Amino acid sequence: MIWKTAWKNVWRNKVRSLVVIISVTIGIFGGVFAVAIMNGAIAQRVDAALNQEISHIHINDKAFRDNYDIQLTIPDGEQILKEIEEMPGVSAVAPRIQITGMASTATKSAGVEIIGIDPEREKKVLNLYDTTIPGTGDFFESESSSLTAYIGQELAKELNIIRYIVDEDVLAALTGKEVPGEVLNKLTPFVGIRFKNEKAFKKALKGSLTLKEQRNFGKSIRDAAWSFRSRSKMTLTFLDKTQMQTGAVFRIAGIYDVRNSMFEMSQVFVKNEDLIPLTGMAPGEFHQLVVRIDDLEATEEITAALKDKLPDLEVMDWKEIQPDLAMMTDMVQRFYAFFMVIILAALAFGIVNTMLMVVLERTKELGMLTAIGMNKKRVFSMIMLESVFLSLVGGVLGMIISQVLIGITARNGINFSNYQEGLEALGYTSHIYPAISMPFFITVTVLIILTGILSSIYPALKALKLDPAEALRTD
Amino acid sequence: MKVLEIKNVHKIYNSSEVKVHAVNGVNLEFEKGEFAAIVGPSGSGKTTLLNMIGGLDTPTQGEILVDNTNLAGLKSSRLIDFRMRNIGFVFQSYNLIPVLTAKENVEFIMNLQKWDKKERDERTFELLKAVGLEDRVNSRPSKLSGGQQQRVAVARALASKPKFVLADEPTANLDSKSTETLLDIMEHLNKEEGITFIFSTHDARVMKKARRVITIEDGRVISDERKN
Numbered sequence: 253m254i255w256k257t258a259w260k261n262v263w264r265n266k267v268r269s270l271v272v273i274i275s276v277t278i279g280i281f282g283g284v285f286a287v288a289i290m291n292g293a294i295a296q297r298v299d300a301a302l303n304q305e306i307s308h309i310h311i312n313d314k315a316f317r318d319n320y321d322i323q324l325t326i327p328d329g330e331q332i333l334k335e336i337e338e339m340p341g342v343s344a345v346a347p348r349i350q351i352t353g354m355a356s357t358a359t360k361s362a363g364v365e366i367i368g369i370d371p372e373r374e375k376k377v378l379n380l381y382d383t384t385i386p387g388t389g390d391f392f393e394s395e396s397s398s399l400t401a402y403i404g405q406e407l408a409k410e411l412n413i414i415r416y417i418v419d420e421d422v423l424a425a426l427t428g429k430e431v432p433g434e435v436l437n438k439l440t441p442f443v444g445i446r447f448k449n450e451k452a453f454k455k456a457l458k459g460s461l462t463l464k465e466q467r468n469f470g471k472s473i474r475d476a477a478w479s480f481r482s483r484s485k486m487t488l489t490f491l492d493k494t495q496m497q498t499g500a501v502f503r504i505a506g507i508y509d510v511r512n513s514m515f516e517m518s519q520v521f522v523k524n525e526d527l528i529p530l531t532g533m534a535p536g537e538f539h540q541l542v543v544r545i546d547d548l549e550a551t552e553e554i555t556a557a558l559k560d561k562l563p564d565l566e567v568m569d570w571k572e573i574q575p576d577l578a579m580m581t582d583m584v585q586r587f588y589a590f591f592m593v594i595i596l597a598a599l600a601f602g603i604v605n606t607m608l609m610v611v612l613e614r615t616k617e618l619g620m621l622t623a624i625g626m627n628k629k630r631v632f633s634m635i636m637l638e639s640v641f642l643s644l645v646g647g648v649l650g651m652i653i654s655q656v657l658i659g660i661t662a663r664n665g666i667n668f669s670n671y672q673e674g675l676e677a678l679g680y681t682s683h684i685y686p687a688i689s690m691p692f693f694i695t696v697t698v699l700i701i702l703t704g705i706l707s708s709i710y711p712a713l714k715a716l717k718l719d720p721a722e723a724l725r726t727d
Numbered sequence: 728m729k730v731l732e733i734k735n736v737h738k739i740y741n742s743s744e745v746k747v748h749a750v751n752g753v754n755l756e757f758e759k760g761e762f763a764a765i766v767g768p769s770g771s772g773k774t775t776l777l778n779m780i781g782g783l784d785t786p787t788q789g790e791i792l793v794d795n796t797n798l799a800g801l802k803s804s805r806l807i808d809f810r811m812r813n814i815g816f817v818f819q820s821y822n823l824i825p826v827l828t829a830k831e832n833v834e835f836i837m838n839l840q841k842w843d844k845k846e847r848d849e850r851t852f853e854l855l856k857a858v859g860l861e862d863r864v865n866s867r868p869s870k871l872s873g874g875q876q877q878r879v880a881v882a883r884a885l886a887s888k889p890k891f892v893l894a895d896e897p898t899a900n901l902d903s904k905s906t907e908t909l910l911d912i913m914e915h916l917n918k919e920e921g922i923t924f925i926f927s928t929h930d931a932r933v934m935k936k937a938r939r940v941i942t943i944e945d946g947r948v949i950s951d952e953r954k955n
Contacts, residue, residue: 253831253838260826620822623783624883625811625836627804721783724818 254630258637261610262645269642272606276599276646276700277653283595284654284696287588288686289666294584295687297680298577302548304510305519306573307377309543309555311336314566316539320352320365322493325537326565333541335561341554343546344376347538349527353490353499355403355520357411359448364407364520366488368527368538377544380508380521388480389506392523399526400505401488404516408507409450413484416453416477418442425476431469435461439473453477471669480507488520493532500530512679588692596699599643600707607639607711618715619723628716635712640704647700651693658686730890730923731757731780736789738775738946749775750786751946757891757925762917764926764937772946773927774895780925781893782810794890811836815884817894821876823868823883829855830864833882840887854882858912874905878912885916891923898930910936 262269302308313324326332329347336345349368354361371392375381381391391402408414418439426436438460447453453474457466489499502522510516528535545554555569571578618631665685668675672682738750749772757763767773778784779791782798791798793813801809823832830851837847855861858878868876877897884892898906914936916922926933934940942950
């Protein structure tokens with residue numbers, strides 16, 4: 253009866269209740285959706301890191317990561333590799349040689365990490381090969397008489413391996429992409445000019461296009477004018493095992509695009525068999541083992557088992573390799589909670605205000621209810637239920653709207669292309685797929701109910717203080 | 728059988744400057760089945776007296792015994808429960824719960840007392856029939872006339888079979904036809920079911936129907952007449 257009466261009371265002043273409900277709905281929707289976007293971005297970041305950049309577990313000499321000393325290889329590496337491959341829960345293991353060095357072309361140079369891999373094994377621990385930009389290469393697939401390297405898009409731009417050329421084909425392609433004629437007209441003066449890098453091309457575009465045109469079509473134009481001279485070359489220099497400087501010319505066997513500028517800038521992949529003769533290392537010698545496991549949940553368990561098995565080596569799971577990722581995941585959890593608490597606190601004040609009005613308006617009725625025998629506990633529960641209903645209706649609506657919108661946007665993602673450069677510099681993609689976890693959803697629901705209860709306490713206490721005789725006398 | 732005894736009851740209001748002796752040494756007894764009116768001009772203290780009888784206000788001095796229980800001796804939570812079980816209230820401005828239907832208003836107290844559904848439905852229907860509203864069971868108060876609302880209020884007051892019903896100027900807001908109907912209904916319930924009614928009023932029509940008229944002036948009983 254109390255429940256029914258409370259529910260009916262909510263709809264007594266429809267406009268006022270709707271205003272509160274709508275504000276709860278908007279608050280919850282805003283909070284949940286914002287969290288979903290952050291969550292999605294982080295999930296994608298973690299996913300990219302685990303699938304394209306680091307995989308799950310790394311094993312190397314205990315001092316190796318201090319300064320990547322070429323001497324610090326894994327003793328009996330081949331044997332250990334085989335043993336780990338046999339372990340339950342392990343899906344693949346790949347050996348790596350890792351040295352620091354310098355990549356240079358005729359005009360530019362950059363410090364890089366040169367990673368020697370066994371392409372077939374590497375494909376099983378990471379799917380970096382999947383991110384190869386079409387037309388740039390095939391991740392060491394095709395036979396080559398020369399040495400080959402697989403590099404990131406950012407490094408390719410930095411070394412002027414990628415250039416920008418506007419020609420008739422580019423203009424035709426842009427017409428197909430619905431770039432208006434007036435913009436194309438502005439591009440015709442560029443035909444025949446070879447821009448050495450992205451910066452120069454951007455600068456030229458800036459000179460002739462309006463800000464709006466740059467924003468709307470800049471990326472399409474750059475993508476279309478992007479040009480890669482196949483079989484471009486670069487020189488890699490590094491120290492060999494005897495600390496003598498050595499190096500060789502490598503042809504580009506592919507450019508990868510992981511949308512993480514730092515990674516693209518620094519990681520250069522070459523074949524182990526190409527690197528071994530240059531470094532003076534023995535065949536089968538390597539610095540690191542990259543382990544991929546079947547179930548991410550088992551990371552800690554398998555890492556512990558590997559640590560037991562290999563006490564003389566350093567075994568690190570992805571959280572240790574990239575502590576920022578782990579920290580990010582932990583920190584955002586706390587951040588979400590904080591974020592939701594602020595939103596709910598704001599809503600609580602709205603509810604308190606409304607419920608105080610309700611108590612004031614219904615002084616006489618509440619007096620009558622006490623007079624005819626409704627005890628304090630029941631009066632309190634009735635007022636409390638009314639505010640819980642208010643917040644719950646709004647909360648549930650907000651959750652439904654968020655869920656629907658998350659569902660829709662998760663299918664195609666949301667494109668934050670305006671922030672692309674900034675996001676990619678931090679390792680985040682600009683195309684975000686919002687995502688929310690079930691526990692978060694449940695937590696929010698519980699918090700909404702708690703908010704309803706907490707914000708009803710003060711108005712309900714006010715209702716209890718009413719003197720029935722006095723309350724009845726009010727008009 | 729005595730249902731209510733009022734023994735030397737005083738009520739003094741101490742506002743900042745003036746001391747108001749609203750009820751000044753009232754002694755009264757009510758038997759089961761009485762149909763009594765407490766009358767007096769505005770400010771005579773009749774509403775204060777009625778509130779004290781109903782346990783909504785406490786006497787400054789004296790005792791109010793309902794079925795030999797002293798109301799002043801009950802803690803507030805016990806008092807609310809006592810009111811629910813023993814006293815029915817009818818207010819001047821009906822005071823129904825606007826979001827509930829006539830039926831729901833009547834069964835509200837039975838619900839609080841956790842009656843089972845079958846008994847509750849039977850009693851509710853019986854009462855609504857007694858007040859002539861069996862065809863308005865599902866109407867909300869806003870769809871009922873003032874007289875009809877007050878009849879629902881009477882049905883509600885009787886729901887939990889109280890020892891007596893207190894009605895504070897029940898006809899003050901009603902036209903003469905509604906007043907007559909309401910009085911007839913209450914008289915009928917009084918005679919047929921032996922329910923004790925105590926009114927406060929200055930409505931001559933109520934006084935005419937009442938079988939006992941207690942007149943109060945300046946907080947004192949100045950006359951107590953019984954008609955036959």
